[in-house]
Amino acid sequence: MSDRLPFGDDPRTEILRRTQAALIDAFGRIVRPIDKRRSPEWVLVHGVIGARSKTAVSNASTDALLSTYGSWEAVARAPVAELSDRLARQTFPEQSARRLKACLEQVVALRGSVDLRHLSNLPTAEAMVWLEALPGVGRKIAAGVMNTSGFARSVMVIDSHHRRIMQRMGFVPAKADTARAYDALMPLLPPEWHAADMDEHHLLLKKLGQTFCRPREPRCKNCPVRADCATGQRKPSSPYQPLSGRR
Template identity: 70%
Template sequence: MTHFSKLSGNSIPLQLPLDDDPRTDTLRRTQAALIERFGRIIRPQDKRRDPVWTLVQGVIGARTKTVRSNRSTDGLLEEYGSWDAVADAAVEELTERLALQTFPELSAQRLKDCLLAIRERCGAVSLAHLAALDTEEAMDWLEALPGVARKIGAQVMNTSTFDRPVMVIEGHHRRIMQRMGLIPAKADTERAYDALMPVLPPEWSAADMDEHHLLLKKLGQSHCRPRAPVCEGCPVRANCRYAAARR
């Protein structure tokens, strides 16, 4: 059985195996089919960035392509030299520096609020202390920051140098899981996370979860689009409730 730990109202599963749910095998088949179609997408260890960099990229990245958010995040650190210096910059100045983002003014305000909150709690803009916390405690800490919800919290824990076994869920990922019938049809990101984490294959590592997310994102861009999904030729069609209903 998988047991749940309640912290700050969030229900996050401890990593004890639960392998009797049919969704677990469906996820395994989905992963295999996606790898066969798209090939492996493995994030090299040298591409795992500092947790604060990862947090900043998530906070400023609303509805913006990843490559642009990466460029903006790198640009901020290069120009200011430290995240504490970024926290001290005026919102108007940050807005100019975030011109590539879809919502530069909103991104600038959220970023400044988030960095100042970290410094108020830690004395400096650093997330190093999270390494000593259990994953669910670290997620709770992150989600208490301004502008940080489940997706960004999971992103920091999974894709940064923390390399923790939690699943990042964004729009493409959630939509595909809903259409496949693996999570409730109207689940938001937090509910999707709580539904999926207990049924992930217990042998999956943090890197496997990262790859699963990246593969689903690729599927969402190529086949399982928000509108007019292309079910014909979809590699996971055999396991998809939506595709079966269309047939």
């Protein structure tokens, strides 16, 4: 995994540009204001507790933890049962509590406190490797810390909506996990895209996944990116079928 892999003249890069334009036309701009970029530590906690939970719920839970305990080090010292109660609104509160405590304890063990500022001095790929070594942290969370926090690095956050759409469009192997999807997509991104563009692309695809490209019964007929989608270009009369053999 490198900061940015070499770019060539892959036609899929132009498709991604067209996809971005089509989604902006369909949904409008979805730009994260600079003042909404949180600290990398906050984004880490948000990611670790956020499995299968709505973003607004995880936002509130993360803010409440810091407000209640006063520091992430105090959160790390809290008993799992207590954290589980504090995370009652999360989809998996006990699992979230165990993962969060393990993750923050590991950061404290490595750095002396819950402080990720040292990552700003590392190349993005090295920073993500460091993050992914923490308990409960995978590629999505690591990319989120590097892209959506104040670090604002040019990496793509890929959630289940994003991966599903890229699989249906034919960009990513059907059985690829998040890490493999990331490795497949990063070399194809337009070289002019910076952190904010990648963040907006992710948010637009999430919106597409919630509206048209749903997990079951996707609404291909009126999808704004159907013209560039391998699934959408199948015969209109044919029912949707997963791209189970596509590589």
